[in-house]
Amino acid sequence: MGKRFRFEAFWPKADGFRTVVEAAWASVPSVGNPFMVLDNKLKATAKSLQRWSDKWIGHVKMQIALALELILRLDVAMETRQLSAQEFGLRKILKRKLLGLCSLKRSIAHHRSRMTWLRDGDAGSQFFKQHASHRRRWNTIMGLQCNDQYLTGQDEIAEAVDGYFQGILGSAPQRTGSINLDILGLPRLDLTNLELPFSEDEVANILKSMPKDKALGLDGFT
Known part of the structure; x- marks a missing residue:
């Protein structure tokens, strides 16, 4: 079984994202x-x-580690000799790339932990890693008491x-009394609009009003 697809919030900001989406969308008739x-x-x-991300973005932590190692070696070399123009240019590029990678790592940590007050320097801390893991555990039912049994298997829990819900949905208990609403003189509302089909504009407005990084679906897209 392959790894689960998860849409990353920073992807739309990367070069080539729109082209990949348009080509994939048009590939299905x-x-x-x-x-x-x-x-x-x-x-x-x-x-x-997923293929585009693996090829062009890759493993962020590994890229950060490589950039730090190369910068360290160039810094050590500067203590004994003067860097060449090519080496100095490479160090400058690495420093700029490192800032972008750290910002990217921070965005990923923010998105996965769903914390709204992520502070500078905290993206790689153990606290946020534990919080992201805690969210996954919180969304999983590990055990369920059913009658005299304690169920732990996911199939048994499901x-x-x-x-339980099949037993209560669609069934009404016998009433012991009733209320005459006509005597109360409550205002009558015209609810015929509730039965009308949804228009395309209504659906579009609802989708556009939703936060871009919320409501993770089963397909991995937000």
């Missing part, structure tokens, strides 16, 4: 069931983005939850 078409387009986009 828009013919057939619209829901299946959307699902296939999202899957194709996820695979293309079956118990499904059975």
Whole structure:
């Protein structure tokens, strides 16, 4: 089983992101069931983005470590001799790249920990790593008490939850009394608009009003 796809909030700021998305989206023909078409387009986009990220962005921590090591060696060399123009230019490029990589690492830590007050220098701390792991554990039901049994398996927990809600949804208990709402003289509201189909503008406005880095879906996209 391959690793789970997760959309990174910094991807749209990287060069080539829009091109990859447009090419992947257009690779799936828009013919057939619209829901299946959307699902296939999202899957194709996820695979293309993952390949693009692995190739052009790579492992951020490893890149930071390599940049620090090269800068250290150049600094040590400066203590005994003068750097050449090529070496000095390389050191300048590495310093600039290192700042960008550290900023990228900070953004990733912020996105995964969902903390709104991430401070400078805290991105690589153990606290935020533990907080990100805690969020994953918090979203997982490790055990469930059902009648006289304590269930720990995920399949058993899912079956118990499904059975519980199937037993209460769609069923109404016998009433022992009722209220005559007409006597209360409550105002009547016209609710016919609730049964109208959603318009394209309504859906677009709702989607655009949602935060860009919230509501992580099962497909890995925010």
